[in-house]
Amino acid sequence: MEEYVTIKKKNGTLRGMTHIPGQGGGPYPGVILYHGFAGNRMEPSFLFVRFSRLLMANNIASVRFDFLGSGESDCDFEEMTFSSEIEDGFDILDYFSGLPEIDRQRIFLLGLSMGGSIAGYVAGSKGADIKGLILWAAAGEMKELAREELSREPDSADRSLPPMNPLDRKGLKLGLDFINDIENLEIMKVTSGYCGPGLIVQGSEDETVPPEVALEYKETLSGPTRLISIDGADHTFGSIPWQEELFSNTLEFILANLS
Numbered sequence: 001m002e003e004y005v006t007i008k009k010k011n012g013t014l015r016g017m018t019h020i021p022g023q024g025g026g027p028y029p030g031v032i033l034y035h036g037f038a039g040n041r042m043e044p045s046f047l048f049v050r051f052s053r054l055l056m057a058n059n060i061a062s063v064r065f066d067f068l069g070s071g072e073s074d075c076d077f078e079e080m081t082f083s084s085e086i087e088d089g090f091d092i093l094d095y096f097s098g099l100p101e102i103d104r105q106r107i108f109l110l111g112l113s114m115g116g117s118i119a120g121y122v123a124g125s126k127g128a129d130i131k132g133l134i135l136w137a138a139a140g141e142m143k144e145l146a147r148e149e150l151s152r153e154p155d156s157a158d159r160s161l162p163p164m165n166p167l168d169r170k171g172l173k174l175g176l177d178f179i180n181d182i183e184n185l186e187i188m189k190v191t192s193g194y195c196g197p198g199l200i201v202q203g204s205e206d207e208t209v210p211p212e213v214a215l216e217y218k219e220t221l222s223g224p225t226r227l228i229s230i231d232g233a234d235h236t237f238g239s240i241p242w243q244e245e246l247f248s249n250t251l252e253f254i255l256a257n258l259s
Helices: 044-057 082-097 114-129 143-151 176-183 187-191 211-220 240-256
Strands: 002-009 012-019 028-034 061-066 102-112 132-136 167-169 172-174 198-203 225-230
Touching (some): 002 082, 028 044, 028 082, 028 114, 044 061, 044 240, 082 102, 082 176, 102 114, 114 187, 132 240, 143 176, 187 211, 198 211, 198 240, 211 225
Parallel strands (some): 028 061, 028 102, 132 198, 198 225
Antiparallel strands (some): 012 061
């Protein structure tokens, strides 16, 4: 059963979709899917929709939300920061684990790109409460990315002028608070607090997140962690064979860690 759901927060409403197997029954193991920077709860090629339906066909529940400022959730994109998405990530976990159909002892976190950084941060903060961590082309510390965002500002005759706020990023307004917030976070340090099983999937030709970041996650996670490199794959696994490999390895990991 697929159902449109909301989480009402003091600063806006998160909007998402749950996928619960069967009619009644359970409690079921569950997967929370966190989308990437400027993404949404569907993601390119409808990756999140299709994987949630694959999970449901295997008696595994899932939920996928738009973070505040993205997709159909409230707020403007320029209000979004990494910390605000961390807060959303915790709220989504609390909501999902509180559903009667969900086995709160068997919840996995899955994130794509910056959503992987969010998943790692939440897992590192929650520790043993998370059954497994799945990182699809996960971004890392992102401090360098933040500096690159500023360096892309058009040249000004007066270099003493501050960068424009918000920044124009492909038609989206990115607030400087996002840049400043990233500079003050220790994402990998927090992620290292997670000691459970992990799966890292990385495209060998990812031009957005270098493969070295996947290796850094492999070294950071102290629990049993598998790193899979998909030959030729780009950042969002944009071909059918890459997606089949992504889905099959991820489903195999979840099924192997249910007990």
